[in-house]
Amino acid sequence: MINVLFAAKAERWETYEATLNEAFAEMGLTVDLRTSFAPEEVDYIVYAPNSDVQDFTPYTRCKAVLNLWAGVENVVGNTTLTQPLARMVDxxxxxxxxxxxxxxxxxxxxxxxxxxxxxxxxxxxxxxxxxxxxxxxxxxxxxxxxxxxxxxxxxxxxxxxxxxxxxxxxxxxxxxxxxxxxxxxxxxxxxxxxxxxxxxxxxxxxxxxxxxxxxxxxxxxxxxxxxxxxxxxxxxxxxxxxxxxxxxxxxxxxxxxxxxxxxxxxxxxTPHIASETRARTASQVIAENIRRGEAGEPFLYLVDRSAGY
The missing domain is CATH 3.40.50.720 (NAD(P)-binding Rossmann-like Domain)
Incomplete structure (x- = not known):
C-alpha cells in the first residue's frame, strides 16, 4: 500500500479525489489517498503551496512532494523541504x-x-x-x-x-x-x-x-x-x-x-484564468510520477532549486 497525503484546500480535495484514484487504478497502483496521515506514514505528498503543510521535517518516509501548481516560487525556498520536489506540467x-x-x-x-x-x-x-x-x-x-x-x-x-x-x-x-x-x-x-x-x-x-x-x-x-x-x-x-x-x-x-x-x-x-490545472490530466501526471518513484525511475519535472523552478 502506498500512502499519499493530499495537502491542499478542501475544495481541491473535492475536485481531485475521484480523478486521482482513477489515475492510480489505471496505473496499477495500490494507493491509500487521504487528507490526513501520521507524518511518518506518508510516502508521497500531493501538494498545493497554500496548504497547511509548511514544515516537511516530520515526513521522514516521504519520497517526493508533487506540486499541483505550475509555479513553485512559494515553496522552493522552504528549507524544511529536503525531499525531491516536482512541479506540475499538465x-x-x-x-x-x-x-x-x-x-x-x-x-x-x-x-x-x-x-x-x-x-x-x-x-x-x-x-x-x-x-x-x-x-x-x-x-x-x-x-x-x-x-x-x-x-x-x-x-x-x-x-x-x-x-x-x-x-x-x-x-x-x-x-x-x-x-x-x-x-x-x-x-x-x-x-x-x-x-x-x-x-x-x-x-x-x-x-x-x-x-x-x-x-x-x-x-x-x-x-x-x-x-x-x-x-x-x-x-x-x-x-x-x-x-x-x-x-x-x-x-x-x-x-x-x-x-x-x-x-x-x-x-x-482578467482574474488569473489564463489556464488552470485540469484535474483529470494533472492526476495522470501525479500517478505517473508515483509509479516512477515506486519503480526506482527518475521523477518527471523535478525543480532545480538553484534556478528556482
Missing amino acids: PGMTQGMVEWVTGHVMRHHLGIDLHIKGQDGEWRSYVPPLASERRVTILGLGQLGMACARAISGLGFPVTGWSRTQKQTDGITCLHGEEGLNVALGKADILVLLLPKTPATENILNAQSLALLPTGSFIINPGRGPLIDDDALLAALDAGQIAHATLDVFRVEPLPKDHPFWAHPRVTV
Whole structure:
C-alpha cells in the first residue's frame, strides 16, 4: 500500500479525489489517498503551496512532494523541504494556456477591441496587417512558452522566443542572455510573458526594457504579476509607448479594487484564468510520477532549486 497525503484546500480535495484514484487504478497502483496521515506514514505528498503543510521535517518516509501548481516560487525556498520536489506540467493546462494566449494575440492583431467598443454608429475602417507582418515575442520557453510559440508560429506570425538558457526549435528564433533579451524586446509588436517568478525575472519589464519595445506594441501577461513594474507600465501606456496591456496575473490577487489597472482604458484585467490545472490530466501526471518513484525511475519535472523552478 502506498500512502499519499493530499495537502491542499478542501475544495481541491473535492475536485481531485475521484480523478486521482482513477489515475492510480489505471496505473496499477495500490494507493491509500487521504487528507490526513501520521507524518511518518506518508510516502508521497500531493501538494498545493497554500496548504497547511509548511514544515516537511516530520515526513521522514516521504519520497517526493508533487506540486499541483505550475509555479513553485512559494515553496522552493522552504528549507524544511529536503525531499525531491516536482512541479506540475499538465497537458490540459498547457492546452488551456495555448488557447488563451492565441486568443489574445489574435484579438490585438485583428484590432477586435476597436469594433467591440466602438458600437456607436461610426464606421471605422481598419485593415490589420497579415500575421507575417506582425512580430510576436515570447519571454519564457518552458513547457507553456514553447507550446504557445509553436501555435502562434503555426498561424503565420514571426515568433521570437527568449529564455535564460539557449533553446532550439524549428520555426522559432530562440535567443538567450542579456543581449538576446534586448533583441527579443525590439522585435515585439506583441509581447507575451511566460517566465517564472525568480529574483532574476522580477521587474524584467521596467522603464528601461519597456522603452526597447516598438512604439504601439501590445503586452500580454499570463505568467507572473511581479514580472512587470506596474508604475513603469502605466507610464508607458500613458505615453503611448504601449498600446494596450492584457494582464491575467498581479502582485496582489485578487487585484485591489482601487488599483489603477481597473480604470485604465488601455488595460484589460482578467482574474488569473489564463489556464488552470485540469484535474483529470494533472492526476495522470501525479500517478505517473508515483509509479516512477515506486519503480526506482527518475521523477518527471523535478525543480532545480538553484534556478528556482
